[in-house]
Amino acid sequence: MEPSPLFLAQSLLRCPSVTPEEGGALAFIEGVLKEAGFEVHRPVFSEPGTPDVENLYARYGSDEPYLLFAGHTDVVPPGDASRWSHDPFSGEIHGGELYGRGAVDMKGGIACMMAAALDFIHGDPGFKGSIGFLITGDEEGPAINGTVKLLEWAKGRGERFDHCILGEPTNPNQLGDMIKIGRRGSLTGRIVVEGCQGHVAYPHLADNPIPGMMRLLSGLLSEPLDHGTEHFDASNLEVTTVDVGNPASNVIPAEARATFNIRFNDLWTPQSLEEEIDRRLREAAGNTVRYRLTMNPTNAVAFLTPPNAFVGFVADAIKAETGFQPKLSTTGGTSDARFIVKDCPVVEFGLVGQTMHQIDERVPVADLDRLTGIYRKVLDAYFAAAS
Numbered sequence: 190m191e192p193s194p195l196f197l198a199q200s201l202l203r204c205p206s207v208t209p210e211e212g213g214a215l216a217f218i219e220g221v222l223k224e225a226g227f228e229v230h231r232p233v234f235s236e237p238g239t240p241d242v243e244n245l246y247a248r249y250g251s252d253e254p255y256l257l258f259a260g261h262t263d264v265v266p267p268g269d270a271s272r273w274s275h276d277p278f279s280g281e282i283h284g285g286e287l288y289g290r291g292a293v294d295m296k297g298g299i300a301c302m303m304a305a306a307l308d309f310i311h312g313d314p315g316f317k318g319s320i321g322f323l324i325t326g327d328e329e330g331p332a333i334n335g336t337v338k339l340l341e342w343a344k345g346r347g348e349r350f351d352h353c354i355l356g357e358p359t360n361p362n363q364l365g366d367m368i369k370i371g372r373r374g375s376l377t378g379r380i381v382v383e384g385c386q387g388h389v390a391y392p393h394l395a396d397n398p399i400p401g402m403m404r405l406l407s408g409l410l411s412e413p414l415d416h417g418t419e420h421f422d423a424s425n426l427e428v429t430t431v432d433v434g435n436p437a438s439n440v441i442p443a444e445a446r447a448t449f450n451i452r453f454n455d456l457w458t459p460q461s462l463e464e465e466i467d468r469r470l471r472e473a474a475g476n477t478v479r480y481r482l483t484m485n486p487t488n489a490v491a492f493l494t495p496p497n498a499f500v501g502f503v504a505d506a507i508k509a510e511t512g513f514q515p516k517l518s519t520t521g522g523t524s525d526a527r528f529i530v531k532d533c534p535v536v537e538f539g540l541v542g543q544t545m546h547q548i549d550e551r552v553p554v555a556d557l558d559r560l561t562g563i564y565r566k567v568l569d570a571y572f573a574a575a576s
């Protein structure tokens with residue numbers, strides 16, 4: 190009898206694995222996967238200035254094709270535990286829903302991946318191919334000792350993946366709504382306009398940086414960056430803060446600062462975007478505004494897994510299990526998929542995200558069964574197509 194997704198999810202929810210604590214979650218997964226015949230590794234990564242983090246890599250089989258399940262067992266803190274209807278680490282079921290921090294983001298998803306993989310292997314232990322798990326304990330935190338290093342570590346061992354499913358909660362309202370086939374990139378920049386402080390009654394002796402900042406920001410926002418692409422919304426620039434910090438009404442300030450963040454689509458790289466920002470600012474500044482621009486380094490590039498047979502396996506499995514034709518989306522924030530996509534195509538599909546990071550995070554038990562059914566059908570189709 191293979192463990193049910195509910196048993197697996199409950200067991201994981203009872204591990205208090207708030208980043209960077211392992212909390213017993215990876216040890217539990219290790220035990221279950223080893224029992225099923227997986228080779229399991231538990232690399233620990235360190236970096237000065239950040240806590241050490243435990244991770245897990247497991248593989249069953251040595252043949253191609255290699256399908257990788259990816260995710261994280263760390264969770265965000267529960268907040269005020271007394272505001273939860275049920276203890277956030279007790280894995281209680283009430284009204285057909287399983288409560289706990291990580292229920293949807295994303296211990297529930299990991300439980301379904303495991304249940305599906307174990308069931309598939311149980312039915313065909315000698316199948317041609319490999320199934321792997323790449324589970325990090327550092328997704329919700331600084332994300333330094335997690336997926337990036339784990340992928341490097343796996344590559345160092347000669348591991349090569351063909352496709353990956355990342356089990357983040359991708360559905361906005363109900364299971365089957367949405368697959369993510371890409372993500373936008375993110376880039377942050379800071380502008381400082383230098384003026385000269387002085388008395389408001391003697392403006393000829395001062396140089397107010399605020400009108401200059403207004404010109405620069407207008408220049409940045411004057412035209413849309415683009416109009417979107419086949420699979421992406423238009424790139425968007427948001428000014429997130431403008432700071433002068435001047436408490437006096439009779440003083441012209443010395444300096445004005447602003448920060449902006451851009452969520453960009455596959456028409457841009459961080460480099461091409463920086464050039465465009467630079468061009469717009471120079472044009473707006475002319476010879477009159479003195480300013481400095483600094484762009485924060487970013488590893489959040491835009492990526493797309495073009496709809497292909499693999500995306501089709503996932504979409505068909507969702508349709509068969511839920512009746513919904515999932516939307517292929519690239520919306521939302523960044524995820525660890527941006528690192529994995531350097532090694533193999535990634536699609537993201539998991540539970541319904543509505544309660545993630547909230548008080549009373551919870552998942553309908555029925556969703557755990559249906560998501561397991563979906564992953565199970567993906568495994569069937571994936572390895573049938575290869576043999």
Ligand SMILES: [Zn+2]
Nearest residue numbers: 294295328357
């Ligand atoms: Zn997550």
